[in-house]
Amino acid sequence: xxxxxxxxxxxxxxxxxxxxxxxxxxxxxxxxxxxxxxxxxxxxxxxxxxxxxxxxxxxxxxxxxxxxxxxxxxxxxxxxxxxxxxxxxxxxxxxxxxxxxxxxxxxxxxxxxxxxxxxxxxxxxxxxxxxxxxxxxxxxxxxxxxxxxxxxxxxxxxxxxxxxxxxxxxxxxxxxxxxxxxxxxxxxxxxxxxxxxxxxxxxxxxxxxxxxxxxxxxxxxxxxxxxxxxxxxxxxxxxxxxxxxxxxxxxxxxxxxxxxxxxxxxxxxxxxxxxxxxxxxxxxxxxxxxxxxxxxxxxxxxxxxxxxxxxxxxxxxxxx
Amino acid sequence: xxxxxxxxxxxxxxxxxxxxxxxxxxxxxxxxxxxxxxxxxxxxxxxxxxxxxxxxxxxxxxxxxxxxxxxxxxxxxxxxxxxxxxxxxxxxxxxxxxxxxxxxxxxxxxxxxxxxxxxxxxxxxxxxxxxxxxxxxxxxxxxxxxxxxxx
Numbered sequence: 001x002x003x004x005x006x007x008x009x010x011x012x013x014x015x016x017x018x019x020x021x022x023x024x025x026x027x028x029x030x031x032x033x034x035x036x037x038x039x040x041x042x043x044x045x046x047x048x049x050x051x052x053x054x055x056x057x058x059x060x061x062x063x064x065x066x067x068x069x070x071x072x073x074x075x076x077x078x079x080x081x082x083x084x085x086x087x088x089x090x091x092x093x094x095x096x097x098x099x100x101x102x103x104x105x106x107x108x109x110x111x112x113x114x115x116x117x118x119x120x121x122x123x124x125x126x127x128x129x130x131x132x133x134x135x136x137x138x139x140x141x142x143x144x145x146x147x148x149x150x151x152x153x154x155x156x157x158x159x160x161x162x163x164x165x166x167x168x169x170x171x172x173x174x175x176x177x178x179x180x181x182x183x184x185x186x187x188x189x190x191x192x193x194x195x196x197x198x199x200x201x202x203x204x205x206x207x208x209x210x211x212x213x214x215x216x217x218x219x220x221x222x223x224x225x226x227x228x229x230x231x232x233x234x235x236x237x238x239x240x241x242x243x244x245x246x247x248x249x250x251x252x253x254x255x256x257x258x259x260x261x262x263x264x265x266x267x268x269x270x271x272x273x274x275x276x277x278x279x280x281x282x283x284x285x286x287x288x289x290x291x292x293x294x295x296x297x298x299x300x301x302x303x304x305x306x307x308x309x310x311x312x313x314x315x316x317x318x319x320x
Numbered sequence: 321x322x323x324x325x326x327x328x329x330x331x332x333x334x335x336x337x338x339x340x341x342x343x344x345x346x347x348x349x350x351x352x353x354x355x356x357x358x359x360x361x362x363x364x365x366x367x368x369x370x371x372x373x374x375x376x377x378x379x380x381x382x383x384x385x386x387x388x389x390x391x392x393x394x395x396x397x398x399x400x401x402x403x404x405x406x407x408x409x410x411x412x413x414x415x416x417x418x419x420x421x422x423x424x425x426x427x428x429x430x431x432x433x434x435x436x437x438x439x440x441x442x443x444x445x446x447x448x449x450x451x452x453x454x455x456x457x458x459x460x461x462x463x464x465x466x467x468x469x470x471x
Contacts (some may be wrong), residue, residue, distance in 0.1 A: 004360070015358040019349040021384075022324060022361050025342055029332040054386055054400050057340030059332060108386070110340070 003041040005071065008048030015045065020053040020068065020097070027066060030059040039064060043071040044095040044119065052099030052123075056110035062136060065113035070095045075118035077141060082286045086262035087165060087300060089120045089145050100124035109159075112136045121145070126172045128152035132159045132181070139164055141285050147171035153180030153208075161186050163285040165263055165299050168195045168217070176200055177218060182228065183210040185274070185281040187298035190217030191260040193252060198235065201225045210243065212274040212281065214298035216252045216259070232275045234297040247273055247297075265300040272296050321380040323370045324349040324361055325405055328414045336397050344414060345404030347383040368412060370405070 004016040006023050017023040023042040031038050040058075044050060055066055070078070076094030079085060085093055097119055099106035106123045109116075113136040120143045123129035129146035130139070137159035144150045147169040153159055160182045168175050168190040177188040177198040188198050198215035201208040201224025209228030215221050220240035221233070230243035234250055241248040247270055253259040255269035265271045274297040276290065283289055284301035295301055326348060330341040342348065348367065351357070361367065372380070383405070387398040407414075 005358070007358075010356050010358070016360045017358040018351070018356065018361060019324075019358075022349050022358070022367075025326070025330070025348045025367075026360060026364055029330060029337070029341060030334075056400060057330075057332065057337045059334055059337060 001039045001041065002036075003043055005045060006042045006050065007045035008050055011047065013045055013047065015047070017042070020044070020050055023068075024053055024055050024066070027058050029057070031066075032059055032061050032064045035059060035064075037064065039067055041067045041069065043069060044074060044097075045071050046074040046095050049091055050095070050097045052097065052101065052106035052108075054108040054110070055114050056108065056133075058111040060111050060113050062113055065115060065136075066111055067115040067117070068119070069115070069117035070119060075141075076120055076143065077118055077286050083288070083303070086257070087143075087264045087285070088261045089122050089143050089167075091120070095119055097121045098124065101127055107131070108133075109137055110134055113138075115140070116142055118142065123147055123150070124171075135159060138162070143167075143285075145169065146175070148173075148175040149177070149179070151178040151181070153178075158182060158207075160184070162280050163283075163299050165189075165285065167191065167263075170194055177215065178208070180208045183208070183213050184277060185212045185284070185295075185297075185299060186210070187214045187263050187300070188216075188218075189214075189256075189259070189263055193217045193236075193259070196220065197223050197240065199223075212277060212295070212297050214255065214265075214271060216250075216255065221246075221248070232273070232297060234271055234273065245273070245275070263298075263300070265296050265298055265302055267302045271298055272302070274298075321372050321375040321377065322351045322353060322355070322357075323347050323372060323380065323383065323405070324351075324357070325368055325370055325407065325412075326366060327368050327407060327412060328366050330366070339397050340399060342400050343404070345407050346401040347380075347403075347405060350377075350380040350384065352377070370410075370412075 004023055006017045007015040027040045028036045031040050074095050079093045107121055107130045110133040112134045115138045117140045122145045124147050126148055129144050129150040132153040135158045139161045141163045143165045145167040150166045162184045164186045166178055166188045168177050170192045174194050174196050176196050179200040195218035197220040198218040199208055199222040207225045209230045212232045215235045221235040221237050222240050222242045231245055233243045233246035235248050236250050236252045238248050250270050255271050257264045274295045276292055285299040288301045290301045326342045326346045329343045332338040332341055383403050385402045386400055387402045389396045389398050
C-alpha cells in the first residue's frame, strides 16, 4: 500500500502532488499481484480547491485498487460543526473538488474497483459530474453536485454509492439524478424540483437498484430495469415509484432543513421509515450511528433526543 | 503558464489499457506562473515542467482535453489526452540510456510551442501541439465495428 499527499498548496503540509491527475498518472500501470501489489491511495488535504480528474488505464482487481479519499481531519464530515452545518457543498468546510468542463464526466472513473471517500465534488459545466465506466467502484460518504446530472454510469458493470448526497442542477435545462449503480442510503435531489428522473437504469446494459434512498425533485422516481431488489425508498412524486415499502407523494420541503441548500433530514418529516443495513450503512454521511430499528431513509440520520440534564429518576429499590 | 508534461510513454502489458495511458508529450496538469508543485511532480523522472510564456490559461487547459468516445459507444477505450506537445520539436529528449531525465524545467515562449494551424478544435490552440490519431479499440475489427469477445 502506498499513500500520497495531495493538495493544491504546500502549506501547512508539504504535498506529494498538487493535482489529483498527477497522482493518478504516477500510479504504476499494474497494481495487482502481478505488478506492484498494492492499494494506491491518494489523501486529499484541505489546502485549496482541487480540479477534476480521470482515473483510467490501470490494471486493478478487487483487492488492489486506487482509492482517493480525504486525509485525516480534512473532510466536510470532520468539520467540528458537521451536525449543524448545512448539508450542501461548501469549500470552506473540507476538501472540495471542482471542475467546469462541458464534455465527458469531469470526474471520470474507468479503472475497475476505484474508491472515492469523504469528498465534495462540484461540476459547473454541462457534463455529468462523475462518469463511471467498467465497474466495481465504491463511492462512500461524498457530496456530488452537478450543474446537470451528477452521476452517470455507462457500462455493463456496476458501481456502488453509500451515504452519498447527489444534487442535480438545472443550469443547462432539466436533468436526471443518477444513472445505474447500486445505491444505499443516498439522497438524490433536484433543488429546482424540475428534474426529469431520479434514478435511471439500463444505460448501455447496466442496471440500478436502490435501498433506503430519498429521491426528491424529479417528475419520475425511477425508470429502466430494476437490477436488484429495490426497497425502502422515499419520494415526492407518484410516477415511477419503485420498491417495497417505498413512500411516495411526500412533500419535498417538509423532509429537509431546506429543500434548496441543506439536505439534512428533519424529524418532523416522513423519512424515518428505512430498514437497518448494518453491512452497508451502519452510520450516516457524518458518521452518526443509525437507529437499529427504524433508521432514516437517505444520507442523514437525525440524532436521537437525549434527555435534558437535571432530571432525577427515583427507583424504589433497596440495597443491602 | 507551467505545463507538467510526460516525457516518456507510460505503458501497460494490457493492449487496451496501454492505449488509455498517457504517452510522451501528453500534458498531465497545468498551473499559473508562480504556483507551486508537489514534491513528486518535481522529482518524477517521467515528467518535465515546461514554462510557456504568454500562453493563455484557456489554451493551456485545452491541452488537458481527453479523447471522447465514438458516438454511441461510451464504453470504448479512449486516451486520456486528445492533444500532445511535440517535445522533439522543442528539443526535449526522453530519459537517456541511464535513465537520467532531462533538465527539470525548461522555458519557452508561446510562439515556440504554438504555431497556428486553424484546425477544428474547441479552442483555437495548437501549435507544436498536435491532435493525436483516434484510439482504435483492438477488440474491434473490420468496418462493421463488431466487437470480438467481452467488452
